[in-house]
Amino acid sequence: MSDLRDLYQEVILDHSRRPRNFRRLNHANHRADGYNALCGDRITVYLQVEDGHIKDITFDGSGCAISKASASMMTAALKGKTIEEAQALFDKFHRMVTGESDSEVGPVNLGKLAAFAGICDYPSRVKCASLAWHTVHAALEDKNEVVSTE
Ligand code: ZN
Numbered sequence: 050m051s052d053l054r055d056l057y058q059e060v061i062l063d064h065s066r067r068p069r070n071f072r073r074l075n076h077a078n079h080r081a082d083g084y085n086a087l088c089g090d091r092i093t094v095y096l097q098v099e100d101g102h103i104k105d106i107t108f109d110g111s112g113c114a115i116s117k118a119s120a121s122m123m124t125a126a127l128k129g130k131t132i133e134e135a136q137a138l139f140d141k142f143h144r145m146v147t148g149e150s151d152s153e154v155g156p157v158n159l160g161k162l163a164a165f166a167g168i169c170d171y172p173s174r175v176k177c178a179s180l181a182w183h184t185v186h187a188a189l190e191d192k193n194e195v196v197s198t199e
Pocket of ligand 1: 085088089090112113114115116176177
């Protein structure tokens with residue numbers, strides 16, 4: 050795991066050790082399950098959406114430190130956002146971790162999520178970082194199958 054040392058920035062470590070919003074949401078009106086077969090990460094994302102806003106968002110499941118930290122930071126970033134803002138963040142985050150240019154995305158502020166910028170140098174870890182985002186995307190579209198990163 051030593052080659053991953055650079056990835057484990059302080060903020061990622063903190064969120065993997067003490068994940069935020071790590072619980073089941075009993076009054077969720079959207080949910081989806083995600084599975085990253087490459088690493089074995091499993092996640093369920095729960096959302097309470099009202100009037101086009103993400104009023105509450107939580108997750109549970111089990112996975113590696115990166116998948117857990119990414120899910121934790123995602124829930125913190127998306128809480129209170131509109132669906133459109135969430136979609137814009139998803140697009141921007143996805144471009145960042147896959148190393149694509151984000152010049153067309155516009156002024157979306159990733160904030161602490163920028164901690165994952167270096168992950169595009171570790172292709173096997175990109176799916177760990179993006180699993181939660183793909184899962185929340187499916188939850189908002191009410192897809193009922195398990196999301197796979199394959
Ligand atoms: Zn993983």
